[in-house]
Amino acid sequence: MSQTLLETDGLTVRFGGHVAVDAVSCAFRAGELTAIVGPNGAGKTTYFNLISGQIAASAGRVRLMGEDVTRLSVAERCRRGLGRAFQLTNLFPDLSVLENVRLVIQARHRKGFNLLSMASGHAEITTAAMAVLERVRLSDRRDHKVSELSHGNQRKLEVAMLIALDPMVYMFDEPTAGMSVDEAPVVLDLIAELKHDSDRTILLVEHKMDVIRTLADRIIVLHNGALAADGAPAEVMASDVVQEAYMGKALEDV
Amino acid sequence: MLVNLISGDTPRSAVLTVLLLIVLVCLAGAPFLFPGVRSLETAATICIFILLVASYDLLLGYTGIVSFAHTMFFGLGAYGVALASIHIGRGWGALIVGSLSGAVAAAALALIIGLFSLRVRAIFFAMITLAVASAVAVLVSQLFNITGGEDGLTYLIPRELTPAFRMGELFGVRVNGRVLNYYLIFVACLALFLLLLRIVNSPFGRVLQAIRENDFRAEAIGYRVVWYRTAATCLSAAIAALAGALYAIWLRYVGPDTTLSFEIMLDILLMVVIGGMGTMYGAVLGAVIFVLAQNYLQNLMGVAAEATEALPILPLFLDPNRWLLWLGLLFILSVYFFPTGIVGRLRSGR
Ligand SMILES: Nc1ncnc2c1ncn2[C@@H]1O[C@H](COP(=O)(O)OP(=O)(O)OP(=O)(O)O)[C@@H](O)[C@H]1O
Ligand SMILES: [Mg+2]
Secondary structure, three states: OOOEEEEEEEEEEEEOOEEEEEEEEEEEEOOOEEEEEOOOOOOHHHHHHHHHOOOOOOEEEEEEOOEEOOOOOHHHHHHOOEEEOOOOOOOOOOOEHHHHHHHHHHHHOOOOOOOOOOHHHOHHHHHHHHHHHHHOOOHHHOOOEHHHOOHHHHHHHHHHHHHHHOOOEEEEEOOOOOOOOOOHHHHHHHHHHHOOOOOOEEEEEOOOHHHHHHHOOEEEEEEOOEEEEEEOHHHHHHOHHHHHHHOHHHHHHO | OHHHHOOOOOOOOHHHHHHHHHHHHHHHOHHHHOOOHHHHHHHHHHHHHHHHHHHHHHHHHHHOOOOOOHHHHHHHHHHHHHHHHHHOOOOHHHHHHHHHHHHHHHHHHHHHHHHHHOOOOHHHHHHHHHHHHHHHHHHHHHOHHHHOHHHOEEOOOOHHHOOOOEEEEEOOEEEEHHHHHHHHHHHHHHHHHHHHHHHHOOHHHHHHHHHHHHHHHHHHOOOOHHHHHHHHHHHHHHHHHHHHHHHHHHHOEEOHHHHHOHHHHHHHHHHHHHHOOOOHHHHHHHHHHHHHHHHHHHHHHHHHHHHOOOOOOHHHHHOHHHHHHHHHHHHHHHHHHOOOHHHHHHHHOO
């Protein structure tokens, strides 16, 4: 069996009395794409926040490539190979598209504390950034300010930022949300391409069942913050728990 | 080559280019273009404030950090030169030792303040700088046997930098040590300004801008935001101290009101905002306009008041003693019409 890259062990967070993520234990292996599903408010984004460190866990551990990173900062986890794209677009609005991606590549190359060279002089960083923009079909927008981009293009850039980071663990949080039908395939094809790299692992929060069916090797279901199901797509999708958890909203409304 | 010198940061506006060139030529030729003690005084002040404001903009405009301690760092450099000149004795060595120890002390103090408070929220940093700056100002006035208290300190600088050192005539202007002193300041300020321009256009400068835009994401792509903020604070403090050292070399006097006062802190803020935040060229225009207004608005108003003497009310408003009122008005108008500063306006506008 392939190597475990990321593991959460009893990961829990409470906000006041509300348990948003409830003792989730799960291991993610290299070469695997895991879809994370669950109704709105199930705790998917919060689970991501705990893994990447934006929120401190109330209990439990996060292990990245065998090492405990529960107490490490967001930046530190990122430098060790954890990459995250956000559900709500989260970019550098006043900088150009190219500059946004360059910043990621520059971080990866550890050039941030270079004070005396010209940023524009680092051709290798620009070239790498352009290659990423090429892949998300944004290279013609390179000099546009991010705040001037359409919503769909901002979502693409959000994905480009994660790809530029070239992490060991990719975390996508509803990458195609709000994209038009002709924009979404670009992103989904890219994620499919990333799967070829068999030493990485991909976590994908997604609501669209057809997307999950084509991309996922495995599905985990979160319901009220707890792990409700975990297994191969066909099997999980057919199970009662998914029918209930995923359609949960409809049931709860009754 | 030239583009390299300004780190590829071209003015990106024809009008701005012309204005900057005018400023450069006027400052470079000041002793010959505008002979006279008063105008040389103004030119040197402009050079020093351009540097001081630019170093503040590294924090405020580029990194998005509000600090009220900039005059404290400015003062550290100035007192460094004064104390070194007094205790080591008149000489070039004292100037160098004083400047460098002022800069190192400023950076060290900034490091402590930064590590202590930048982890927390940005507003906390602003409050801490305010507290520390006030404490230092009180300390300086209390420790009068070291600092001269409110009276400040006077000291001797190398003879080559004083009016007593005569070197003959050039272009019909008597060249003396004062002119040499001016060029020392001009060249040092220009070099440090170009250094700042390089820093903001370096990979480090890009990270600072990213932090200003979205510190949350900067952290998420692997930048240790606190380290960068702290480094920017230290750099800004060290350069402010060097500006202070130059001011002390120029004035041959330091005192709380020339270097440490809260008024100067407000002036710096105004200059950054008038010129345009987040661009080094904004510091140039902001400082030039402000210092000129500060020095000549009163004269101008005196002339205007005399000219309108016959008219009712008007002379009252033009009374030279009302110059601060007009300066305030100038500020409000400029912020109202150019919310992005003059440089922002020139770059976006047609
Ligand atoms: N910082 C916080 N403070 C308090 N409550 C929070 C916080 N973050 C999340 N929550 C709560 O935790 C629960 C889970 O939210 P979360 O955003 O993780 O859901 P989600 O599964 O990502 O939903 P969606 O599909 O809508 O994105 C919600 O009830 C939310 O209100
Ligand atoms: Mg979510």
